[in-house]
Amino acid sequence: MKLQRKNRVRALAVGALAVSGALALTACGSDDTSGGGGAGAAKTSNIKCEGKGKLLASGSSAQKNAMDVWVQAYSGACKDTEINYQPTGSGAGVTTFLQGQTAFAGSDSPLKPDEVTKSKQVCKGGQAIDLPMVGGPVAVGYNVPGVDNLVLDAPTLSKIFNSEIKKWNDPAIKKLNPGAKLPDLKIQPFHRSDDSGTTDNFTKYLKAAGGWKHEPAKKWEGEGGQAASGSAGVSSQVKQTSGAISYFELSYATAGKIPTAKLDTGAKAPVDATVDNASKAISEATQVGKGNDLALKLNYTTKAEGAYPITLVTNEIACDKGNKPETLAATKSFLTYISSKDGQSALKELGYAPLPTEIADKVRKTVATLS
DSSP: OHHHHHHHHHHHHHHHHHSOTTOOOOOOOOSOOOOOSSGGGOOOTTOOOOOOEEEEEEEOSTTHHHHHHHHHHHHHHOTTEEEEEEOOOHHHHHHHHHTTOOSEEEESSOOOHHHHHHHTTTSTTSOEEEEEEEEEEEEEEEOOTTOOSOEEOHHHHHHHHTTSOOBTTOHHHHHHOTTSOOOSOBOEEEEESSOOHHHHHHHHHHHHHHOOSSOOOSSOOOSSOEEESHHHHHHHHHHHSTTEEEEEEHHHHHHHTOOBOEEOOSSSSOBOOOHHHHHHHHTTOEEOOOTTOOOEEOOTTOOOTTOOOOEEEEEEEEESSOOOHHHHHHHHHHHHHHTSHHHHHTTGGGTOBOOOHHHHHHHHHHHTTOO
């Protein structure tokens, strides 16, 4: 039974890659509510169901594959609650939340000061806060015929994504891959067309470690390249386009069987994009949010052995006070579940990094105080 459940979740992850970003994740009434190990088991025995009706949320596409599994598990346990999470991208999700249209939002970047100010109009008597929920590596996926063990570094990536390095056999890439047969093939860089927290984190890495010429932002500022919507969009383009390269969460690379580059960080050996290696980098994060805001600052220039530096942490954005009465109970119940040990244990097999224990503890305590 455990193997069957694990296969079901792997199928969910693969299916998530092909489904449009506009898919509504509604309650599916799963009958699999028993315990067991691994992501496929998605334990639900400890879920405390509160509230009824529809719970609307949107935002980060980075956490979509995790949300698929969480929504299935929660909806199977809580038949009276219908959860609809739209993976519209971090920027769109925060905008929709600030317009009062959703109960919470997913964002791969912490709220900006002006967004916190705007949130006070929606969060009556309070303000929006960041609740870290999903960690993981941003993989650099590529499609280069004959090359399955590629090494890149931040300066080279910066030039590739700013259209300064245009061929796969460029001397800078050759230097990092002395044994590879790099083809005389045009590089086809793809970036996100939507405002994206993944873009924000990726360009923060390029700026901090690679001399990126533009300011990091959710909106793509690099020169040239092609655009596609959402993590599903850019990863699909890489899979089907010879010479392509892009950035997206590891779960999309895993689901699409897309090779990912190792990063030369200055450590003794190039670092793979893995959950464990991302966790090593995330463990160096520091809390920069104040009070109940648990926003984290990541270290993009780590040279620690085995630490993968292009990471992101998806935050759920909610009001600390002033949540809508009709959705408050269900919001707290769902956020309590996904931040719980059961909810977090479902992540690793999908290519995400569970929150460090001390951060998860703070998140659960803060969720309990939402009002």
